[in-house]
Amino acid sequence: MAKVLMKGNEAIGEAAIRAGCLNYFAYPITPQSEVAEYLSKRLPEVGGTFLQGESEVAVGYMIFGASGAGERVMTTSSSPGISLMSEALSYIAAAHCPAVFVNIVRGGPGLGGILPSQGDYFQATKGGGHGDYHLLVLAPDGVQEAVEMTMQAFTLAEKYRNPVMVMGDGMIGQMMEPVEFPDDLKTEPTNKDAWATNGMSTRKSKTPNLVKSLFLDSAELNRNNLDLKAKYEQMKKEDVQYELYNADGDYQILIASYGTMSRVCRTAIDMLKAEGIEAAMFRPKTLFPFPEKQVYDAAVKDSCKCVISIEMSMGQMVEDVQRCVMGKKPVEFYGECGGEIPSPEKIIEIVKELIG
Amino acid sequence: MGKTFSKPEALTDNHTHYCPGCTHGIVHRLVAEAIDELGIRENTVGIAPVGCAVLAYNYIDCDFQEAAHGRAPAMATGIKRVRPDLMVFTYQGDGDLASIGMGEIIHAANRGEKITVIFINNAIYGMTGGQMAPTTMPGQRATTAPAGRDAAQTGMPIRMANLMSEIVTPGYVTRQAVLKPQMVNKCKKAIKKAFEYQVANTCFSFVEVISTCPTNWGMTPIDSLKWAEETLLPYYELGDYKTPEEA
Amino acid sequence: MQTEVKFAGFGGQGILLSAKLLAYAAMKQGYQVAWIPSYGPEMRGGTAYCTVVISDKLIGSPIIKSPSHLVAMNRPSLEKFDDTVKPGGIVFINASLIPVRSQRKDVVELAIPVNDIAIEAGSVRAANIVALAAFAAKSKLVDLDLLKKCIKEEFAAKPKIIPLNMDAFDRGVAAAQA
Numbered sequence A: 001m002a003k004v005l006m007k008g009n010e011a012i013g014e015a016a017i018r019a020g021c022l023n024y025f026a027y028p029i030t031p032q033s034e035v036a037e038y039l040s041k042r043l044p045e046v047g048g049t050f051l052q053g054e055s056e057v058a059v060g061y062m063i064f065g066a067s068g069a070g071e072r073v074m075t076t077s078s079s080p081g082i083s084l085m086s087e088a089l090s091y092i093a094a095a096h097c098p099a100v101f102v103n104i105v106r107g108g109p110g111l112g113g114i115l116p117s118q119g120d121y122f123q124a125t126k127g128g129g130h131g132d133y134h135l136l137v138l139a140p141d142g143v144q145e146a147v148e149m150t151m152q153a154f155t156l157a158e159k160y161r162n163p164v165m166v167m168g169d170g171m172i173g174q175m176m177e178p179v180e181f182p183d184d185l186k187t188e189p190t191n192k193d194a195w196a197t198n199g200m201s202t203r204k205s206k207t208p209n210l211v212k213s214l215f216l217d218s219a220e221l222n223r224n225n226l227d228l229k230a231k232y233e234q235m236k237k238e239d240v241q242y243e244l245y246n247a248d249g250d251y252q253i254l255i256a257s258y259g260t261m262s263r264v265c266r267t268a269i270d271m272l273k274a275e276g277i278e279a280a281m282f283r284p285k286t287l288f289p290f291p292e293k294q295v296y297d298a299a300v301k302d303s304c305k306c307v308i309s310i311e312m313s314m315g316q317m318v319e320d321v322q323r324c325v326m327g328k329k330p331v332e333f334y335g336e337c338g339g340e341i342p343s344p345e346k347i348i349e350i351v352k353e354l355i356g
Numbered sequence B: 001m002g003k004t005f006s007k008p009e010a011l012t013d014n015h016t017h018y019c020p021g022c023t024h025g026i027v028h029r030l031v032a033e034a035i036d037e038l039g040i041r042e043n044t045v046g047i048a049p050v051g052c053a054v055l056a057y058n059y060i061d062c063d064f065q066e067a068a069h070g071r072a073p074a075m076a077t078g079i080k081r082v083r084p085d086l087m088v089f090t091y092q093g094d095g096d097l098a099s100i101g102m103g104e105i106i107h108a109a110n111r112g113e114k115i116t117v118i119f120i121n122n123a124i125y126g127m128t129g130g131q132m133a134p135t136t137m138p139g140q141r142a143t144t145a146p147a148g149r150d151a152a153q154t155g156m157p158i159r160m161a162n163l164m165s166e167i168v169t170p171g172y173v174t175r176q177a178v179l180k181p182q183m184v185n186k187c188k189k190a191i192k193k194a195f196e197y198q199v200a201n202t203c204f205s206f207v208e209v210i211s212t213c214p215t216n217w218g219m220t221p222i223d224s225l226k227w228a229e230e231t232l233l234p235y236y237e238l239g240d241y242k243t244p245e246e247a
Numbered sequence C: 001m002q003t004e005v006k007f008a009g010f011g012g013q014g015i016l017l018s019a020k021l022l023a024y025a026a027m028k029q030g031y032q033v034a035w036i037p038s039y040g041p042e043m044r045g046g047t048a049y050c051t052v053v054i055s056d057k058l059i060g061s062p063i064i065k066s067p068s069h070l071v072a073m074n075r076p077s078l079e080k081f082d083d084t085v086k087p088g089g090i091v092f093i094n095a096s097l098i099p100v101r102s103q104r105k106d107v108v109e110l111a112i113p114v115n116d117i118a119i120e121a122g123s124v125r126a127a128n129i130v131a132l133a134a135f136a137a138k139s140k141l142v143d144l145d146l147l148k149k150c151i152k153e154e155f156a157a158k159p160k161i162i163p164l165n166m167d168a169f170d171r172g173v174a175a176a177q178a
C-alpha cells in the first residue's frame, strides 16, 4: 500500500477504522480534537457510530457501555479529559471489558497548557482511578507507530479484556508523517458471548450475562483482584515491547526515553557518535508492562557507567528505571516541562558531564 | 467626555485576545460597568470558565479564580458559602455551562446559591476550534458536525434560560443579546439587576447572552450579527424567564 | 543528509499548505519527511509557522531550532527567524510585504514579490504557491514536475482553481531563475 501523508490525530482515527473499530465517543479537547473532527466525517461514510458526549465523564461510560455490549470502541482525549475518564477506567478494568483510550498528552497539572508533555506517565501506568488495576499502555514515537499501536490496541484489549491506552503527546498528534496502515494488524474480534451483554437471543447459552464491578463478598472481591493480577503478570510475560538503539557496541551511558523524547535522544546519540562518544538508548514501547529485565540487562553491561532517564516531565519513568536497575548503576534524570523539550545539544552536554 | 466612552474602573487596560467582532469583549464591559455602578469591585470574586473567556481575569479587574471545565458554579458555591459577604459571579460559555457543566449549574440554581451567572451562548465551542455545542442550531455546521447538526442524532439545541426557569427555587433568569445597541443597553440593565439581587441577598441570578463567534461560524463580524439575529433569536427568545417576585 | 525548511507568515497565508506540499513531494520522491506545525495560543491572529524535515534516513528530533532554510511570507517572520537559519541556507523573502532584507551575510537571499506575481496570475491567494515554486526552484530539494503534480492532486476537488495555481507555479519558478 502506498504511503500517505497524515496528521497524527487523523491517522489515529483512520487506524481505528482499519482495525475494525466503528464506534467512537469523545469530547473535544486540544491538542487532539482533530481525531473527533476526522471521525465525525469518516465514520458515517463507513456506517459507524460517532457521538460527541457532553463531557469526558459521560464519554467514559459510553465507552464502558459499548464495550460491555461486546463492540470494539475507542475514545481519544488529552490529559484533563483523561482525568475525568479515570473513574470509568477503573470500572472498565474491574469489569474486565476491552476498550481503547488514546491520550494525546498536554502539559499539566491543572489546565496547564496545550503543548506536548509526558506528565501523565504516572497516571497511565500506576492507576489514575481507584483500586488495583492497570492499563496496558503503548507509547508511540511517531505517526507510523501511533497507527500501528492503535491497531494493535484493539487486539490487546480483547486478548486481556482490559482497557488499553495509547499514550502519545501533542507533537505526535499535530505533526504529519508518511504512514501505512498494515492490513495484517487487523484482527477478527474475539467471541464475547461468554460475558458481553450482546443480547441473549444472539447466544447459544440462555443465561443472562452481567457486566459489573461490585463484589461485596470479600473472598469474591479478592478473587476478582487475583484475576486482574494474573492478567497483568501475563502481559509482563507476553506483551512487553521495547527498542534498543546503538546498543550493540560498548556504550558508556544508557539513555532511557520514550515517545517524542526518544526521537530527540536518537538525534543526540547520532551526534555523540560523530564525536566518538558511544551512548545507547533504551526505549520502552509498552510503558505498562514495563520492560523490566531488558532495561536491567542494558544497564548492567560492563562498559555502561550510568543510566539517565530523559523525559518531558519532572521525573516519572525514572522511578521505574531506578526500580529495575536495582542500584547496580547510578540512575540520573533530566527533564523539561510544559512544551519545553530537552534539545539534542542539551542532552549532549549532560551526557558529557556524566561520563566525565 | 461622555460617560458611555469612559472605561469602567473594573476593566483593565489590557488589549483582549478575542477575535475581531467577537462579543465576549462587550459582555466583559457590561459586567465591569455593573460592578462599578454598584461599587462592589473590591468585594467581588469572578470565576473564569474554560473557554475563550478563560483569560477574563486579564480584563475584569477584581479577584478571580479559574475553574476546571464546567465546574464554575460549584467553585462559586464554595466561595459564597464560606464568605457570604463576597459578591461571586461566574462567566461561562455554552460548552462549559450547558454541556460538561450541566450538573453544576442546575444544582447551584436549585440550591438557590446567591451567585450571579453570566452565560455566553455563541452556539459553538469557540476556544477549541468550532466543535458542536449543545446550543448549536439544527443544520449549523461545526467541525464535529461537518454536514450540519442533525437533530435526529444529537437532539435540538438546549434553551438554558427556559430550562432554568423550570427550577422551583426562586431565582432571576433572563435571556438577553448583544447584537444591536438597544440590545446591549437592555443586557446591561439585566446584568446589573442580576448583581443587585445578589447584593440584596435575594436569590440566584442567571443572565444568558446571545453572542457571536465570527471565527468559528466562518463569517465576517457583520454577517455574524445578522445571522445571529435571523437564526438564533427566533429560537432563543429574549426576555425575563423568571423573577423572584413572581415566586 | 537532512534538510529542514521553516515556512512562516500570517495565519491565512497558506503557510501550512505550502509546507505540506513540499513534504508530500519529497515523500513521493522517496525521502523520509515530517511536517511539524506550531500550534497553540500564538496562532490566533498571529504568526503561523511550520517546519518540514526532509531526510534520507529516519527523522530524529522533531524540534528544529535552526532550520537549513527559511521561507518568510511577512516581516515579523523574517525578523523572528532570520538569525536561526543555518549558514549557507536560503532565506526566502516575500518582497511584496517585506521592505527589509536579511541581516545575514552567510546565507543565500532570495527576495521575490510573490503577492504581486500571484495577483498577475489572477489571485493573491496563490501567493503561497508562487513562493513554494520559487523556493523549490532555488533549493532544488524536490523535482519541480513532481511538485507541480502534487499541487494538482491537492486541488483535485476544486478543479476550477488548478489553472491559476499552475500559472502561479510557473511564474514562481521563472522568478527564481531570473
Ligand SMILES: Cc1ncc(C[n+]2csc(CCOP(=O)(O)OP(=O)(O)O)c2C)c(N)n1
Binding pocket: A027, A028, A029, A030, A056, A080, A081, A084, B050, B051, B052, B053, B069, B092, B093, B094, B095, B096, B097, B120, B122, B124, B125, B126, B127, B128, B133, B213
Ligand atoms: C475536561 C476538559 N475537557 C475539555 C477541555 C477543552 N475545552 C476547552 S474550552 C472548551 C469549550 C469551549 O466552548 P464554550 O464553553 O462554548 O466557550 P467559548 O470558547 O465558545 O466561549 C473545551 C471543550 C478542557 N479544557 N477540559
Ligand code: SF4
Binding pocket: B017, B018, B019, B021, B022, B023, B024, B052, B122, B126, B127, B212, B213, B214, B215, B216
Ligand atoms: S473563537 Fe469565537 S468566541 Fe473565541 S474569541 Fe474568537 S470569535 Fe470569540
Ligand SMILES: [Mg+2]
Binding pocket: B093, B094, B095, B120, B121, B122, B123, B124, B125, B126, B133
Ligand atoms: Mg461557546
